């Protein structure tokens with residue numbers, strides 16, 4: 001069962017006329033944690049206060065919830081609210097937002113398109129997980145419409161982007177700044193769509209990196225899946241061996257299968273297992289200079305692309321910068337996104353569903 005006792009992702013929900021509070025998804029319902037566990041921390045409308053308690057509290061609370069759902073079922077039954085009676089909200093207050101670039105396939109594809117006269121991978125790529133700081137304040141929950149951004153499209157050219165794109169990613173949520181290990185600091189995983197305006201990006205990014213081409217919106221799923229729920233696999237081989245601070249204790253990756261749907265049709269199936277840099281390495285890298293963490297920091301993996309064309313996690317790759325339009329089932333073709341398009345990214349890890357992140361493109365008002 002995708003939403004059973006081995007999953008139990010956290011989110012923030014409200015019933016009509018009530019203020020948002022924290023819950024856990026179980027089946028087609030949300031368990032109202034403030035009511036079921038008699039704990040004020042779940043009445044705050046964000047996961048941050050609970051996450052700040054630290055990893056022992058996360059583990060104990062999860063065990064308590066499993067226990068209540070499996071043994072005290074009649075006691076918690078009144079606190080299971082059917083999903084169709086709730087609105088789901090942004091699950092946590094995003095502190096800082098960092099976006100990495102950990103897929104070697106994605107980085108190579110983008111290099112070929114943006115820098116055709118260079119080697120596809122820059123010399124630093126195999127030595128560190130390349131990343132940038134994005135805009136935390138424009139991270140929105142799944143279902144929020146995304147307005148087509150305006151911007152500079154080249155010298156003297158201004159207007160709505162003609163190359164609106166998605167990036168299918170996983171996001172890691174920092175629960176507690178304390179502790180040394182990944183498991184002590186990272187609370188869970190969410191799905192990310194890092195919307196990108198490729199014409200704005202290509203013109204502005206030299207030499208400081210992504211700016212307005214990505215800062216207008218980043219969508220995340222309403223559920224944060226606890227790290228504990230996700231099965232691990234061995235990380236991908238790395239050549240050359242990374243520096244000691246990036247050497248991986250118990251080297252691990254995640255076997256998560258994503259799918260990208262455009263207007264109801266699956267257009268890609270990106271595999272997270274292919275990612276080159278691991279979540280552990282992203283966290284080690286972003287703190288190696290002494291930068292501190294805060295509860296609610298979100299760091300994303302970067303676009304997830306596999307080797308074959310039908311596993312690429314962005315339309316710029318799927319259509320090779322618009323030169324090879326995708327043919328859709330309804331006879332239409334698509335390069336970049338059009339107004340009215342809906343993109344939904346879903347993911348599963350074996351039987352565990354990570355839910356979906358969805359958004360419709362609206363015209364710039």
Ligand SMILES: O=C(O)/C=C/C(=O)CC(=O)CC(=O)O
Pocket residue numbers: 099100101102103106107110111114167169194196205210301302303
């Ligand atoms: O190669 C580039 O210049 C740009 C790459 C991206 O747009 C990717 C980015 O935001 C990071 C990622 O999602 O992998």
Ligand SMILES: [Ca+2]
Pocket residue numbers: 099167169194302303
């Ligand atoms: Ca990105």
Ligand SMILES: [Mg+2]
Pocket residue numbers: 134193194195196214215216217218
């Ligand atoms: Mg973005």
